[in-house]
Amino acid sequence: MSEARIDVQVEHRHAPPPSQTKHPNTCPKCGSHYRDDELEAALWVCGHCGHHFPMSARTRIDWYADEGSFVEEAADVRSEDPLDFFDLRPYAERLAEAELNTGLGEAAVVGQATIDGHPVELSVMDFTFMGGSMGSAVGEKFSRACDSAIERGVPLISVTSSGGARMQEGILSLMQLPKTVCAVEDLHDAHVPMITVMAHPTTAGVLASFASLGDVTIAEPGALIAFTGPRVVQQTTREKLPDDFGLAEQNLRFGHVDAIVVRADQRAHLVKLLRLFS
Amino acid sequence: MSERDQEVRLRQRLSGLSRLPLLRGVRVVGESERLERQLERLQADTSDEAIWRSVELARHQDRPYTLDYVDRFIEDWVELHGDRGRSDDGALVTGLGKLAGRTVAIIGHQKGRDVKERLDRQFGMAYPEGYVKAMRVMEIAERFGFPVISLVDTPGAYPGVAAEQHGQGGAIARSQAEMARLTVPTVACIIGEGGSGGAVAIAVSDRVLMQENAIYSVITPEGCAAILWRDAGEAKKAAAAFKPDALHCLELGVIDGIVTEPEGGAQTDHDEAARRLEAALIESLEELEDLSGEELRRRRRAKFRGMGVFAPASPVQRSARSPA
Numbered sequence: 001m002s003e004a005r006i007d008v009q010v011e012h013r014h015a016p017p018p019s020q021t022k023h024p025n026t027c028p029k030c031g032s033h034y035r036d037d038e039l040e041a042a043l044w045v046c047g048h049c050g051h052h053f054p055m056s057a058r059t060r061i062d063w064y065a066d067e068g069s070f071v072e073e074a075a076d077v078r079s080e081d082p083l084d085f086f087d088l089r090p091y092a093e094r095l096a097e098a099e100l101n102t103g104l105g106e107a108a109v110v111g112q113a114t115i116d117g118h119p120v121e122l123s124v125m126d127f128t129f130m131g132g133s134m135g136s137a138v139g140e141k142f143s144r145a146c147d148s149a150i151e152r153g154v155p156l157i158s159v160t161s162s163g164g165a166r167m168q169e170g171i172l173s174l175m176q177l178p179k180t181v182c183a184v185e186d187l188h189d190a191h192v193p194m195i196t197v198m199a200h201p202t203t204a205g206v207l208a209s210f211a212s213l214g215d216v217t218i219a220e221p222g223a224l225i226a227f228t229g230p231r232v233v234q235q236t237t238r239e240k241l242p243d244d245f246g247l248a249e250q251n252l253r254f255g256h257v258d259a260i261v262v263r264a265d266q267r268a269h270l271v272k273l274l275r276l277f278s
Numbered sequence: 279m280s281e282r283d284q285e286v287r288l289r290q291r292l293s294g295l296s297r298l299p300l301l302r303g304v305r306v307v308g309e310s311e312r313l314e315r316q317l318e319r320l321q322a323d324t325s326d327e328a329i330w331r332s333v334e335l336a337r338h339q340d341r342p343y344t345l346d347y348v349d350r351f352i353e354d355w356v357e358l359h360g361d362r363g364r365s366d367d368g369a370l371v372t373g374l375g376k377l378a379g380r381t382v383a384i385i386g387h388q389k390g391r392d393v394k395e396r397l398d399r400q401f402g403m404a405y406p407e408g409y410v411k412a413m414r415v416m417e418i419a420e421r422f423g424f425p426v427i428s429l430v431d432t433p434g435a436y437p438g439v440a441a442e443q444h445g446q447g448g449a450i451a452r453s454q455a456e457m458a459r460l461t462v463p464t465v466a467c468i469i470g471e472g473g474s475g476g477a478v479a480i481a482v483s484d485r486v487l488m489q490e491n492a493i494y495s496v497i498t499p500e501g502c503a504a505i506l507w508r509d510a511g512e513a514k515k516a517a518a519a520f521k522p523d524a525l526h527c528l529e530l531g532v533i534d535g536i537v538t539e540p541e542g543g544a545q546t547d548h549d550e551a552a553r554r555l556e557a558a559l560i561e562s563l564e565e566l567e568d569l570s571g572e573e574l575r576r577r578r579r580a581k582f583r584g585m586g587v588f589a590p591a592s593p594v595q596r597s598a599r600s601p602a
Contacts, residue, residue: 082530082587085519087506136586143583165474165496167506170520171532174496175585177475178482181454182579205496207447208435208475213455227447227475228437232501237438246442254443 027051029222043263052220052263054200056102057109057126060159064122064267065113072111074144079106079137083170091168094130102129106137107162110145112152115267118274121149124159127201132162134206135169139176142210143183150186155193155277157270160211164204173205180210188213193277195270198225198248198257212256216273218266219248219257326518333499333517335491336470340545342552343402344371344386344429347469350552352377352384358415364444367408368399369436370480372415377427378560383419385412385480386429389470402471403436406449409479413456420460425563428466428480433498435476450479457482458579461571465562467537467555468492469544472522484578485562486532488524489555490539494532495522531585535562 026033030049034042043063044053055063061070078095085091099105107129113122123145125132142158149156165173187194196214200223207227219225226246234241244250251257261269335341348355352375360366371388374381387404390396419426435446457464457480466483472494488494497505499513502520527533537558544551566574 076590078589080587080589083519083521087516087519136588139586140588167497167502167520169587170496170530171494171522171527172530172586174474174478174494175532175582177451177478178454178458178582179585181451181482182458182582185455185458186579204447205475208450208479209454210451212448212451225447226442227435227450228442233437233439233442239439241439245439250443254445256445256448 024053027053045263050221050262052200052222054127054161055263056128057104057124057159060124061109061111061113061122064115064157064270066115066117070111070113070122072109073148074110074141075105077106077137077141077144079135079166079169081168082136082172083168085168085170087168094168098129102126104129106141107132107134108138108141110141110148112148112154115157115274116271118271118278119152119154120274121145121152121154121156122159123156125161125199125206127161127163127199130166132160132206133164133166133173134162134176134180134209135166135173136176138166139179142180146183146187149192149194150190153190153192155195155274156187157195157197158210158214159197159199160202160206161199162202162204162206162211164206177205177209181213184210184213193273195273197266197270198223200224201226201229203227203229215277217257218259218261218269219251220266221248221260221262223248225251225256326514329517329521329523330514332491332493332523333513335543335545336493338543338545341470342544342548343391343431344384344388344469346548347429347552347555348373348375348384348386350549351556352382355384358411358418361407361410361414363407363410365405365407367405367411369402369404369432370408370412372411374415374418374424377556377563380563381422381424382563383415383424383426384429385415385426386469387432387476387480389431400436402432403434404432404476405436405438405441406444406446409435409449409453412480413453416453416456416460419462423462425463425465425566426457426460426483427559428464428483430466430468430472430477430481430494431470432473432476433471434473435479447475450475453479454482458582459575461575463563463566463569463574464578465559465566467559468494468524468533469555473498482578482582484566484574484581485534487535487537487558487562488527488533489537489544489551490524491543492524493517493522494524494527495520530587 027046029051032046032048044055081092104126108125110123123142194214196217198219202211202225224246225248230241230245248260252260355375357373372385387402388399389402390399464483465485466481467487469489470492499517500510502516503512504510524536537555540547540550
């Protein structure tokens with residue numbers, strides 16, 4: 001809440017129709033509206049219907065990690081533009097804009113921390129940075145998080161929230177799938193546990209690589225967890241989609257995640273797992 | 279990046295490749311004359327048209343598919359069906375056979391020739407069951423020391439309700455993980471469309487080759503155009519922007535070599551295309567035969583972990599990109 005605002009409504013005969021997009025603090029499920037501080041206090045969960053709003057990487061780290069324990073790693077890693085990619089706008093411009101808007105260098109934040117005294121490595125994705133898409137920089141950061149976890153012999157907690165591979169890096173973004181898979185395999189070989197928390201959305205290239213390889217996988221309620229999202233499935237196959245298509249609840253029923261854990265219980269759940277793996 | 283820079287980078291890459299001790303193969307990578315000619319083509323014709331021609335040839339309806347190649351150079355072919363769990367996926371064929379007298383495991387996407395076969399094989403788009411079947415055959419290969427040959431030709435993994443319910447994302451991830459664990463030699467070749475996760479799921483190999491007119495991409499040109507241009511009709515523009523052709527994949531260090539095709543494309547002469555692919559596969563296996571299983575796995579992981587371009591570049595990447 002940066003500045004005071006006075007809303008003045010002006011009647012205008014040629015006023016544009018009311019915007020279809022809802023305010024980010026309006027619950028898309030039940031329409032309840034909250035102030036920032038209310039949502040923050042509720043861990044960005046709707047108090048009325050339990051809808052989980054997106055949570056930024058920094059907010060999540062502040063909440064999971066013991067106070068002052070987080071030390072960021074690989075903070076200097078940035079995307080490059082190897083293809084000089086240009087669609088409606090240049091990729092370089094999209095990157096600069098994302099950095100300005102989010103204050104993040106990339107769509108993942110990694111580093112060391114302790115949770116309830118347990119030393120861990122954290123890798124947390126942020127959907128607001130270009131849809132959490134995975135390009136070379138995200139692949140590299142996640143891989144370095146694996147290496148750091150191996151080096152220190154501490155569990156890796158990976159939070160995913162991503163639309164998939166970053167198209168603007170072409171084939172190199174696809175190569176981040178085997179790259180992160182190889183990093184996880186190194187982790188498995190070193191007998192270092194990996195706990196995955198799937199937040200909304202965990203889809204496409206990220207689901208088809210490191211996100212699916214956790215030793216234990218928990219999902220947030222209502223998170224979309226799908227290789228192909230509902231819109232594309234509908235368009236391609238014209239199949240009738242079940243109501244909960246691709247949601248965490250369906251994934252639990254079909255055996256793709258170990259549990260759905262509401263945000264308020266996540267920290268305690270992680271601590272319990274850390275105790276079991278220690 | 280100017281065209282000049284691009285040319286310089288390609289030249290560096292070419293010279294770097296010829297210096298690598300493992301890539302002494304002349305026919306696969308070295309066929310320097312051929313590559314020189316491709317370099318000239320890049321200089322002369324970097325147009326979007328050239329890239330689009332690759333897209334069209336890669337999808338050509340007469341292009342040879344996995345089983346066409348198996349018929350021509352695999353002896354004693356025995357197809358293995360089914361994932362032992364749910365079903366048999368016709369979009370991904372697996373089996374054992376002999377290549378140059380040695381037993382190998384084959385994993386390959388298979389599109390159909392006529393309408394019925396295309397529907398039966400889902401146009402080469404595999405369900406999770408296909409990847410589970412592939413993993414089963416990889417395990418057999420690992421147990422008995424058979425090299426694994428993958429032939430990649432898919433628009434992508436099947437995007438359907440059942441495929442999602444059966445765990446498409448997880449199956450693709452685990453198939454890659456299985457390949458990252460193998461201690462037998464592995465060679466993959468993109469023989470048509472290398473479409474996204476469905477392709478890379480079986481292409482985490484010691485040697486990744488690409489036929490001259492194949493494409494390898496993170497998304498179909500139409501899909502990319504629909505998302506970024508909001509118009510699937512802009513597919514040509516999208517393809518030109520993300521450069522899925524073999525030459526660019528080689529330049530970016532994603533593949534290890536290009537397998538040439540008969541003049542006009544593989545569809546013009548299946549026998550000749552098969553001869554060249556067979557020679558390239560044998561050559562790649564020979565390059566790998568002196569390495570121990572542990573060393574193969576170590577190098578394979580190091581190769582894939584080195585992929586990507588970011589800032590600041592890692593020391594390994596810097597040395598790879600600048601001429602020695």
